[in-house]
Amino acid sequence: MFNFQIIKKSKKSLARIGKIKTPHGEIITPAFLPVATLGVIKGGLTFNEFLSTGVQAQITNSFHFLDLDYIDVIFKAGGLHKFFNFSKPIFTDSGGFQIFSLGRGNEFGLGKIASIFPEEQKKKSKNQLKSLQKRNNLIKKISEEGVWFLSPRNGRLIDLTPEKAFDVQNKLGADFIYVLDVCGTPLDDYFLTQKELEISHQWFNRFIAQYKKIKNIENKQQIFGIIQGGLFDDLRLKSAEFVNNLDVFGIAIGGALGKNKKDMFKILKVINKKIDFNRPHHLLGIGSLSDLENLIKQGIDLFDCVLPTRMARHGMALIKRGFIDIVRKKYQKKFEPIDKDCDCFTCKNYNLAQIYFLFKAKELLAGHLLTIHNLYFFEKVLQNIRNKILSNKI
Ligand SMILES: [Zn+2]
Known part of the structure; x- marks a missing residue:
């Protein structure tokens, strides 16, 4: 049911054309996954309008359905595809990004609203950064067991473990689900990044163990592992090797990608020494138009980014x-x-x-x-x- 096939490899770079087969149709890569935070693209697109854009799939944040206490409703409806009348492939993230955006990302103004590259953000909007710095860290505890945080919506305490992150995504029923990771910030030092990586790796094993308990799940859902390691070459290599050895369909590159875009490309070059090129590569949360070609030359097959839809709602049209x-x-x-x-x-x-x-x-x-x-x-x-x-x- 699921399959990734490389159709054409560039001779001059690591760029390639691929085809991902899913129960909800094919995705030709490199492909863009617009962010449908709550199951639909913000901006009010119907499924037919979505199809008219030519976009092939979308990514949804499982965290928000957990926050809204809506997992069982969607499960009862038959999953995200049925609930939202969306018959193209869906990806769901695990909530790891929210550990970053609600936690230290929020505290230091590096959350979803701000650029995830602090140096470039400072250049753009000092005021925005300042207002964000006043916000609190909503993460109450991260341990080997899981993470506890306060709902950004109503302040209630929510826990997330790898087992729960799997269960939530399994019930939502997306084609591709992501392991739960501890997504660090570009401000984390070596010691902290190493700790985050160790916890993430343990969580990946627990997530996959849970997945394997369900019979025939491989025909319905496949997993993306996530390479961690922040800005540190040896940690990135260690994590790439670890994720290569996991029984997962695709490989995502997550965690902090540096203080600026130069750091990001350096990290990708390091990862590329070890990453398995027979699987699709997803660069999490990055996809500004001007970087696409260079990222594709580094072997990236999937992008997700809120920019095109967010810009649209603020009156900015891409040209x-x-x-x-x-x-x-x-x-x-x-x-x-x-x-x-x-x-x-x-x-x-x-x-x-x-x-x-x-x-x-x-x-x-x-x-x-x-x-x-x-x-x-x-x-x-x-x-x-x-x-x-x-x-x-x-
Ligand atoms: Zn147009």
């Missing part, structure tokens, strides 16, 4: 040279599409002046239209990169 801020006065009387070469529903039916007006009027349609465009545009960029790999240009 070839970056993005435009649609709520600027200069678009008030521009009766042309965002991009005249774009074939998305939005560009075929609406112009800048209309979308400008909708944003100013705070109409829901505004963010909705830009979400469609941004996802379509993102997918087109990936399609071009895939074509370049196929025609030996990468």
Whole structure:
């Protein structure tokens, strides 16, 4: 039922074209997984609208369903696919990222809202960082047993163990599930990163042991392991070796990826000395348009990122040279599409002046239209990169 096949390898880099088979159809890689935090893409896309963007799959945060106490409801409905009328492949993360974003990430302003690269964030928005620094660490305890944290929604105490992270994701029923890890921050020192790695590795074994208890599960769900190790070469190599030896379908690269993008590429180069290239590689939480090609050249097959949809809701439309801020006065009387070469529903039916007006009027349609465009545009960029790999240009 599940399978990963490499169709074409670049001769000049580690880029490749792959095909992931799932019970909900195929994914041609490199592929983008937009973040559907609560099961649907923010911006109000129906399944048909999602299909119209060409995007092949999505990733959902299992943590939020746990926080909302909704695991059993979705299980009863027959899983995420049925509950949300979504028949394409779904990935769910384990909650490990929330250990980072609610814990030290939140405390130091490195959470989901801020960039995960602290140096680059500082350059961008000192004020945003300052306001985030006032927030608290919601993690109450992390031990070898599991993690205890306060719900960001209502403050109730929630526990998460590897067994529970598996059970939750099993009930949600996504095609691909992720082991529970302790996701560190770029501020963690060697000692702390090593400790996080050791706990994560133990959790991976416990998660997989739980998975193996369920008969025929391999036809319904497959696991991604996660390489940890922060900024430290020897820890990254150790973790890559450990994850290679796990009985998992895919390999994700997680944890802190450095203080800036240069660090991130250095980490990838180190990991690439050991990582198993016969399995799909997912770089967790990273996927800005300008980095895609270089990351793909480092062998990354899957990306997930909130950027295209978040930007859309804030009036930013992706274009070839970056993005435009649609709520600027200069678009008030521009009766042309965002991009005249774009074939998305939005560009075929609406112009800048209309979308400008909708944003100013705070109409829901505004963010909705830009979400469609941004996802379509993102997918087109990936399609071009895939074509370049196929025609030996990468
Ligand atoms: Zn468009």
